[in-house]
Amino acid sequence: MALINLAHGFVEVFQPFNMLMLFIGLVVGMAVSIMPGLGLVMGVVLALPFTYRMAIEPSVILLTAIYFSGTYAGCFSAILYRIPGEPMDVPMLWDGYTMARRGAPAKALGWALVAALIGGLVSSAVMVGLAGPMGDVALKFDSPDYFAAVFFGLTTVVALAGKSMVNSLISLCVGLLVATVGIDSIYGTERFAFGVPILRDGVQLVEVLVGMYGLGEILTRIGQGLHIEQPKETAQKVSTQFPTLRELIDIKVTLFRSTVLGTVLGVVPGAGATITAFIAYGIEKQYGRRRHLLGTGVPEGIVAPQIGATASVAGHMIPLLTLGLPGSGATAVILAAFLLHGVQPGPMLFESPASMLMVYTILASMFASVIGMCLLGFFWIRVVIKVLTIPQGILSAIVVMFCLVGSYANRNSMSDVWMIVIFGVLGYVFEKFKFPISPMVLGAILGPIGETAFMQSMISSNNDWTVFFKGPISGTLMAGSLLALSYPVLQQFLASRRRCAAVA
Amino acid sequence: MTPGAATMPLRRLQAAAPYVVVLAVGIFLYIQADNFEFEQASGRIGPGAWPKIILVMMMATALWGVVSSALRAGHTAPEAVSEAEQDEALTQLPEIYPALVWIAVALTIAYLLLLPILGFFIATIVYTCVLMYLGHYRRPLRVALLSLAIALCFMFMFMRVVYVSLPPGVAPFDQLSYALMAAMGVH
Known part of the structure; x- marks a missing residue:
């Protein structure tokens, strides 16, 4: 059944307009992920205003394509010039750049391409298989289960977001507080509006996303002097050389391990492509057959993080489609695109044939995105890499204009633009004082869902808070949340013990 | 007394300052949440319950932050930086022009205030010119031409393709906006 639905999805993806959006998405994703300071989340955010007048399918195809290719193309600049486009590309410096420096840049690029292809396709296939069953499970969710799922998502985001759990x-x-501003949906009470008209309507998701990820990031970059390393040589001779079948078989365990890891971690909210890439590299360093050679330019050091990063994308799409819960910044923007089109992702999408077709069109577009980005990476690498030569001053002016005009375009309202500036400054302040942005954004998005589920559960259970621990689904998720929260504390404790042991 | 010891309390204060601000904001908002007006239904939790739970969590975390950051700031021993951390630092550059950030914010506010008066086209040319200059791109002719191109491209893209009504400005600036809109086929 899933395969038939997927076939129908492919027919939709191959419609000319959807293909055009896919192509544009892949190119934009590649460009923003190569350029340090932009990043794939900003690419998805900047593309959002262009989806206002589109149908939902091409909108999500565009954003998903940016997301996929954004996890791949950053390896070009990391491998060739030691310029990581995004934090997720940092592990690529250790073996990818080293392999390139040893005279095999084409081979390093080939390993990254094959890794992205395998990771993307396998995890997409796994997720297609899981979408239906997960949708069925999600249909059985009641209010406490929903609250527990949101709570689990928020706690894992906190646990995995950064170095400081306090921040x-x-x-x-x-x-979460930003999401409470405006008129409360149950009592109709005005909360934290302070008599300001633009606050009475509540804060729009787009304002938070574009302000924090878009304008805030540019302000931070202006403070840093908008400096990026320029490539020392031209990309005229850049090419990609595929590994042989024998070489691939030689690292089959790494391929398998990293694909499983990327797919599983993708489903966990908060474990974005960056964290997955680092964990995949770390696991390879700990358990890999040639772990002692990692860092000297071996294929395993390129394949593990690249597979992990790309495989996590498909993993992220499934909680979004089946539960309506985004697990990363990029999926939060895709959720915003759904909501802007009046579609609430979740188990109900699997109820009607029309919405089911939409889900499988999106899933089919994931396969098309993976193959498309690899083709573009293979044939167009010389063109794409030239984005590094665009002066940062020009680029930042264009990005700021996209942020301001894009937010205005949502409702033709200057109030929205003012809110972008407020959230832009907040984003800059967050960066300055090392507060991670993704928990704030996900809190703003999941807050209303969490509050509604919390209030409904409390009202129906006569304020009995143990209702969240009694059901099998909610109980398991709440236990998972407690584990997620204790993970960083345990990690800190173990690290301090290791330090003490080292000193002794 | 060594100079390091003299600056210790100041360093602790600096480290704890962001958390103190969060704590103060939390207390203020909690008082607000305690006074939300609503029709009380017997046995039901009110609209302030959810925000108050969040605020208690935020204040407790901020308090934890105040204590831990103040304690951490007391330790002056430099920590060894691994090679991996040096590579990670490539994506997290230090701030060297904090003043430029606030100039850019002030510029953006000025742009938004002038937008309804000058109209999108003129205001955007001026704004992007100064923004590029702030971004250390300082070739006057290219900056002027690029600003013109950006303003025209955005007008075309959003007014002609996405059907967004960008502010035309007030007289006499609106005449230019309307002339450009007519040239682009926007009605």
């Missing part, structure tokens, strides 16, 4: 928690609380 992550504060960031999350700020996001």
Whole structure:
């Protein structure tokens, strides 16, 4: 059944307009992920205003394509010039750049391409298989289960967001509070509006996303002097050389392990492509057959993080489609695109044939995105890499204009633009004081869902808070949340013990 | 007394300052949440319950932040930086022009205030010119031409393709906006 639905999805993806959006998405994703300071989340955010007048399918295809290719193309500049486009590309410096420096840049690029292809296709296939069953499970969710799922998502985001759990928690609380501004949906009470008209309507998701990820990032970059390393040589001779079948078989365990890891971590909210890439590299360093050679330019050091990063994308799409819960910044923007089109992602999407077709069109577009980005990476690498030569001053002016005009375009309202500036400054302040942005954004998005589920559960259970621990689904998720929260504390404790042991 | 010891309390204060601000904001908002007006239904939790739970969590975390950051700031021993951390630092550059950020914010506010008066086209040319200059791109002719191109491209893209009504400005600036709109086929 899933395969038939997927075939129908492919027919939709191959419609000319959807293909055009896919192509544009892949190119934009590649460009923003190569350029340090932009990044794939900003690419998805900047593309959002262009989806206002589109149908939902091409909108999500465009954004998903940016997301996929954004996890791949950053390896070009990391391998060739030691310029990581995004934090997720940092592991690529250790073996990818080293392999390139040893005279095999084409081979390093080939390994990255094959890794992205395998990771993307396998995890997409796994997720297609899981979408239906997960949708069925999600249909059985009641209010406490929903609250527990949101709570689990928020706690894992906090646990995985950054180096400081205190800062992550504060960031999350700020996001949850932002979501409470305006008229409360149950009592109709005005909350935290302070008599300001633009606050009475509540804060729009787009304002938070574009302000924090778009304008905030540019302000931070202006403070840093908008400096990026320029490539020392031209990309005239850049090419990609595929590994042989024998070489691939030689690292089959790495391929398998990293694909499984990327797919599983993708489903966990908060474990974005960056964290997955680092964990995949770390696991390879700990358990890999040639772990002692990692860092000297071996294929395993390129394949593990690249597979992990690309495989996590498909993993992220499934909680979004089946539960309506985004697990990363980019999926949060895709959720915003759904909501802007009046579609609430979740189990109900699997109820009617029309919405089911939409889900499988999006899933089919994931396969097309993976193959498309690899083709573009193979044939167009010389063109794409030239984006590094665009002066940062020009680029930042264009990005700021996209942020301001894009937010205005949502409702033709200057109030929205003012809110972008407020959230832009907040984003800059967050960066300056090392508060991670993703918990805040996810808090703002998941806050209303969490509050509604919390209030409904409390009202129906006569304020019995144990209702969240009694059901099998909610109980398991709440236990998972407690584990997620204790993970960083345990990690800190173990690290301090290791330090003490080293000193002794 | 060594100079390091003299600056210790200041360093602790600096480290704790962001958390103190969060704590103060939390207390203020909690008082607000305690006074939300609504029709009380017996046995039901009110609209302030959810925000108050979040605020308690935020204030407790901020308090934890105040204590831990103040304690951490007391330790002056430099920590060894691994090669991996040096590579990670490639994506997290230090701030060297904090003043430029606030100039850019002030410029953006001025742009938004002038937008309804000058209209999108003229205001955008001026704004992007100064923004590029702030971004250390300082070739006057290219900056002027690029600003013109950006303003025209955005007008075309959003007014002609996405059907967004960008502000035309007030007289006499609106005449230019209307002339450009007519040239682009926007009605």
